[in-house]
Amino acid sequence: MLMLDYLFVYGTLLKNFDSYMSKFLEKNAEFVSEGYFYGKLYEVSWYPGAVLSTNETEKVYGHIFKIKNEAKTFKILDDYEGIVETAEHPNEYTRVLIDAFLSNNTTIKSWVYVYNFKTTNLKRILSGNYLKQ
Known part of the structure; x- marks a missing residue:
């Protein structure tokens, strides 16, 4: 059974x-x-x-994180990330299922919000770590 209740945040x-x-x-995840x-x-x-x-x-x-009450929690998170199914314009982010790696290198299927627009004029954070840029 595929577990779809994990979320990778960055x-x-x-x-x-x-x-x-x-x-x-x-409060809504572990x-x-x-x-x-x-x-x-x-x-x-x-x-x-x-x-x-x-x-x-x-x-x-x-x-x-392991999400509790996926339907409710992902709805609120999708709203926060600006994901609107009836959007007239493309959403800034999309939620996709990826292979994420835990600190012990175990692979886990996890949702992540990926940026959906061109990155040409954006500054890259070379460390890959938002808190240590």
């Missing part, structure tokens, strides 16, 4: 990040592990955006 939803939605996530996925991290504005990569040297670091 920006304003990180554990201990000082934001309302980070606190919401901590912290599993630090981890990473193959991708590139960019500074979009006061928040980051990540895109997927197939290059194993390009990593985005963050936290993996």
Whole structure:
């Protein structure tokens, strides 16, 4: 059975990040592990955006949570990330299922919000870690 209740976060939803939605996530999910996925991290504005990569040297670091009450919690998180099914314009982020790596290198299927626009004019966060840029 495929578990679809894990979420990888790398920006304003990180554990201990000082934001309302980070606190919401901590109340509605269980912290599993630090981890990473193959991708590139960019500074979009006061928040980051990540895109997927197939290059194993390009990593985005963050936290993996096990979501409680997936339907309710993902609805609120999708709203926060600006994902609207009836959007007239493309959404800034999309929620996709990826292979994430836990700190012990175990692979886990996890949702992640990836940036959905061009990154051409964005500053890359080379460390892959939003809190250590």
